[in-house]
Amino acid sequence: MRVFLALLRRDLGLLMPGGSGGSGVLPLLFFLAVAMLYPFAVGPDAALLARTGGGVIWVAALLAAILPLERLVSGDLEAGVFDQLHLRGVSEELAMVVRLIAHWLAFAPLLLVATLPAAALLGLSGETTEIVLLGLLAGTPGLAAVGLAVGALTASLRGGAALAGLMVIPLAVPILIFGAGALSRPDSSGILLTTAISLALCALAPLAAAAALRAARES
Amino acid sequence: MQAQLIANDIACRRGDRLLFRELTLACKAGDAVHVAGANGVGKSSLLRIIAGLLRPFSGTVETSGAIGLVDERLALDPNQPLGKALGFWEQLDGADQPARIHDLLQIEALLDVPVRFLSTGQKKRAALARLLSCSCPIWLLDEPLNGLDTEAQRTVETLVAQHCESGGIAVVASHQQISLPGTRTVSIGDFA
Numbered sequence: 001m002r003v004f005l006a007l008l009r010r011d012l013g014l015l016m017p018g019g020s021g022g023s024g025v026l027p028l029l030f031f032l033a034v035a036m037l038y039p040f041a042v043g044p045d046a047a048l049l050a051r052t053g054g055g056v057i058w059v060a061a062l063l064a065a066i067l068p069l070e071r072l073v074s075g076d077l078e079a080g081v082f083d084q085l086h087l088r089g090v091s092e093e094l095a096m097v098v099r100l101i102a103h104w105l106a107f108a109p110l111l112l113v114a115t116l117p118a119a120a121l122l123g124l125s126g127e128t129t130e131i132v133l134l135g136l137l138a139g140t141p142g143l144a145a146v147g148l149a150v151g152a153l154t155a156s157l158r159g160g161a162a163l164a165g166l167m168v169i170p171l172a173v174p175i176l177i178f179g180a181g182a183l184s185r186p187d188s189s190g191i192l193l194t195t196a197i198s199l200a201l202c203a204l205a206p207l208a209a210a211a212a213l214r215a216a217r218e219s
Numbered sequence: 220m221q222a223q224l225i226a227n228d229i230a231c232r233r234g235d236r237l238l239f240r241e242l243t244l245a246c247k248a249g250d251a252v253h254v255a256g257a258n259g260v261g262k263s264s265l266l267r268i269i270a271g272l273l274r275p276f277s278g279t280v281e282t283s284g285a286i287g288l289v290d291e292r293l294a295l296d297p298n299q300p301l302g303k304a305l306g307f308w309e310q311l312d313g314a315d316q317p318a319r320i321h322d323l324l325q326i327e328a329l330l331d332v333p334v335r336f337l338s339t340g341q342k343k344r345a346a347l348a349r350l351l352s353c354s355c356p357i358w359l360l361d362e363p364l365n366g367l368d369t370e371a372q373r374t375v376e377t378l379v380a381q382h383c384e385s386g387g388i389a390v391v392a393s394h395q396q397i398s399l400p401g402t403r404t405v406s407i408g409d410f411a
Contacts, residue, residue: 003311010307014296080292083272087286088311088353217272 003090004098011102015068017110023071027064028110034060035118046123053122054132058180060118061111061136065143066168068107070161072151073099073209082213092210100148100206108140128183134191135179142198145205146171152209156216175201221248222284222356222388224269229278231264237276238264239410246388248356251379251399254392256407262392263290265407266359269390284388287355289346289363295334301345302330305352314352324348324374339366347375358382358389364397 017024038056039049076082085095112133119129150167154160174197182190223246230240238261246252254262267273269280270288295304309317321327324344329337337345343366350358358379364372379389379399391397 006307006311013299075296078292079296080290080294083270083288083292084294084308084349086272087270087288087355090311218274 004094007085007090007095007098008102011099012105015072015102015106017106019106023068025110027067027107028114030067031060031064031111031114032118032121034063035121038122049123050125050128053119053124054128054183055180056122057115057118057124057132058135058139058176061115061140062143062169062172062176064111065107065140065147065172066165068103069147069151069154069164069168072103072148073213074151074155074160077152077155077213077216083217092213093206096148096152096206096209096213099209100144100202103148104141104144108136108144111140112136131182131191134188135182135194138191138195138198139175139179140198142175142194142201143168143172145198145201146175149205149208149212152212152216155212156219222386223247223282224284224357224388224390225281226265226269227279227281229265229268229280230276231261231268231273232276233261233264239407240277242278242405242407242410244269244390244405246390248386248388249383251383251389251391251402253397253399253402253404254390254407255394255404257394260407260411262394262407263361266290266361266390266392270359282357284356285353286357286359287350287353288359288361289343289350290359290361291365293334293342293346294349295342295345297335298333300331301326301334301337304334305330305345305348308349309352312353314354317348317352320348320351323351323378325371340368340371343367344371347378351378356387358387358391360389360391360393362393362395363391364393364395 013019035057042048082092082095086092115133115136119132146168150164154164157163175194178190178193178197182194226242226244229242231238244252254265256262264273266288268275270286271280321330324347326341326344326348329341343363347363363375367375376398379391383389
């Protein structure tokens, strides 16, 4: 528990906006920029914006989740942090679980807050905004998990960041389908399915990421 | 429990090349071993194999006692001040006297400086401070003298000697001469 808390404090210090290793508020600004540009691109048709805006927010959130991946794992891998943790008996799995929590805390709550101005820019109704918020709350842990696994897989590659972006997209498609799909369904089944996918991804991603770290050592 | 390190019939392959084979190394408490050899013969790989970070191509490694490794990778966040970056490891290792270690390695004046601004020698001293704070019985030092001035080199030699006197094991990979009492030298070139 002491190790868990020490790791969490370090990772939060690195990844939170204003921290030394994360990408700060850039994903947030990117997210808002997409929501701002969309009405310029499709025109001021309020009905069209309200109908498609929820999906645009989802796509923007998915793309914004890719931005922090470049330094999520690679910096510490290069610096040998995971080697030193391994020597102290801290498993890669534990390190990755902590990193997943810190990564989610660093981008998801701010993203949810930014969804409100984004929804206002797109003229979404209160009801739609609520479904988008619930969907993002259910889906962002899954996005963070996919991002962590992909970030760890590409950490030891040169130009891994661009590859990471391409690898996240197909893996995140189920979250997008059910999360954004919840907007066009009268019941809450979409949100529940998004939650289920998120939980499964959160359970698997630390294992995959830890295996990737160990494989990177041998290369 | 006494510290012990037995590497049995180790072979190391990197890519298509067999770097060394049939290397056997047995250390008991108090031993210091100098691993010598030219660049690229596999000194660092041997240390990583002993540390359990690299799988040997064949052979086995048995160790009893915690392992502390100092290599060219600092494991300190370059953007953080040194004190904060070291503090994480000191907290994790439950270091009891971090101030004494900082004083010993003369880094107390650098604790406010971000790690990326430190010179090679200062970074090396920071890594040694991390090693001291973990109080591990087995030390694996990869080129510990690189970038250090003469005075700091003497300090390192003294530290290693003290460590071995108090029942620790030190395996030092270096292409430089390092004067330690009662050191064995293993030349990796002989096992190529």
